[in-house]
Amino acid sequence: MAVADPMDVSPLSESAAAGQVVELGADGPLRLDSGTELSRFSVAYQTYGALNADKSNAVLVCHALTLDQHVANAHPLTQKPGWWDVMVGPGLALDTNRYFVICANVLGGCMGSIGPKEINPDTDKPWGLSFPVITIGDMVRAQARLLDHLGIDQLFCVIGGSMGGMQALQWASAYPDRVFASVPIAAASRHTAQNIAFHEVGRQAIMADRDWHAGEYHAHNTTPRAGLAVARMAAHITYLSEAALHRKFGRKLQGRDKISFGFDADFQVESYLRHQGMTFVDRFDANSYLYITRAMDYFDLAAEHGSLPAAFKKTPVRFCLVSFTSDWLFPTADSREVVKALNAEAANVSFVEVDTDKGHDAFLLDEPEFHKTLVGFLNGAADRRGLKKP
């Protein structure tokens, strides 16, 4: 990473590589949409780049369902590269020579932020299903408390794909004065019936696993591995387009010339899915999966505000929405609905539908048109915000 101007270096960036976990709530509990209050709550986060002197260059990256705060560094469990290292770094779209990039593990997650896997200090046991059911609004509320802690009044930008995009929308709606620009990618203002249906399949797969023990698997020294793997497999199909699956796998066989007339993974696509399922359970908590999918299901900005335009009333936020042509999980129509609502509020909104056959997961990939779109929007917004060029 390039050396930032010493004047701009905040102490926060010092420990960027190690990541941080902060315990919040001392100045007041976190009040959740369910009515429950969390008196103390941990938020785990990573930062990249340096916060400038007037704290105006912060970018909050919001992660998707099964991702975490390890955006641009090797993952501590899998040792794989950060999930958005094509996007976050010196000279990249989220240029760490210009921006101070923050990503926090969501509330309910399993990478250090408070969630069902963490210890409930009142019982000294994992929260499990006694953890309150949370919403996208709650996730954003917790992130706002992290920003308070960091002394950041306003984000230059909040950005994310999929569930991260829901958070980017929620941020703009709930804290319009704390967001200069919002970039919701491959997202929607509410979960559809089909989205909910797929999540319900995943939850039922987890709950069907006898090792789940009604959420008390920690007490039984078990993990509902098989159920969580099935949930991941089903979800993974929805992240890819039919065309991408066809291009990648087609009907190619795995390590054999002929079909086996059996139930082994004859086809590459089967082997790939099984691998996706098996590796996922090594890094993800089954109860977290229940909570986070539920938060997405509950997301519905229009219902919350009476109408979608009402969720963005006279918004000062600059928006850039991005969708992908082959994304059938959060299709372009979902983004267009948000754009229409923003137009009805005469908001500053740009919208690009990127032509790609890579499906929903395109937001994680090195898609040139997508990156150009982000670079263009971010550079323009950064200039307008008066952020020093790198």
Next chain:
Amino acid sequence: MAVADPMDVSPLSESAAAGQVVELGADGPLRLDSGTELSRFSVAYQTYGALNADKSNAVLVCHALTLDQHVANAHPLTQKPGWWDVMVGPGLALDTNRYFVICANVLGGCMGSIGPKEINPDTDKPWGLSFPVITIGDMVRAQARLLDHLGIDQLFCVIGGSMGGMQALQWASAYPDRVFASVPIAAASRHTAQNIAFHEVGRQAIMADRDWHAGEYHAHNTTPRAGLAVARMAAHITYLSEAALHRKFGRKLQGRDKISFGFDADFQVESYLRHQGMTFVDRFDANSYLYITRAMDYFDLAAEHGSLPAAFKKTPVRFCLVSFTSDWLFPTADSREVVKALNAEAANVSFVEVDTDKGHDAFLLDEPEFHKTLVGFLNGAADRRGLKKP
């Protein structure tokens, strides 16, 4: 049901209501694609209408994955109406006053035809996973043996949706001289990577259920209910379009005014899916589900014959293909690929893409344009075949 011309009544139609199970193989074993031979095999079937004197009016209905031979009579386990009673009956598209309609439970099924649930006479125990893995070709081969038994040389028509459509294609390819007309609906000449992926999720859900006991659940007096229900839920989503789910359920809540902040079925779509899963396990065998999904995965006419046109070389069969605009499981492109191959063989082929938002399951529903298409094609073909008008 109207009384048929006594001259046309064959003894076979007498027991139509009760259904029949015939034990075949006495005149030679059934040789499967895997190389295994079944020396004796049962085929359970239903018939409707009457076979005419020259046995030229037989229509073979081929059922889809989870359906069975109870096309137009109450189902013996669920007491629900036959799955195609909008299509099969006096005066309907498959007019039982004109046609003799047969439907056989597929090889590997669980409604009386030989399959993993049936008793292996050599061991006096259910076959379980010792049952040979079968193909669509094997299913059709068994049906051909049933026709031999019934003394029917040539079908007037073979018709089916989804996996039934695969069988209709296979029939035309394997027995071109035994088929006058073939009507593959919402089908394809091969399973795609996405199709295989969804099936693999279902199989893994079953196998993950500890009550599956490596397929030996009968010996353990268990049933992998939870796993089979999850498999059904995942598959069921693929049978409906996003639009149909939205129209039917949207984000409507089930029996409550507000979200519960819990993991109950808050949304109607969750409740509906759970119901689909739970009722399915009462009528279907988990091992059968493994075998039949596998048979579909293996289906690939082009691979078998070198090319798709080669599968229909100089075919004399009259084809009518139907697809549905909102079917994303077997999209129109799949049918079009077959039509192109048939055109390359200068075959007699008609193709209609029906405009509907009901998804893959539209073939089971009372879709006027779909029914008109079938009535038109069948009437024309029947006249040409010289079948007496009702």
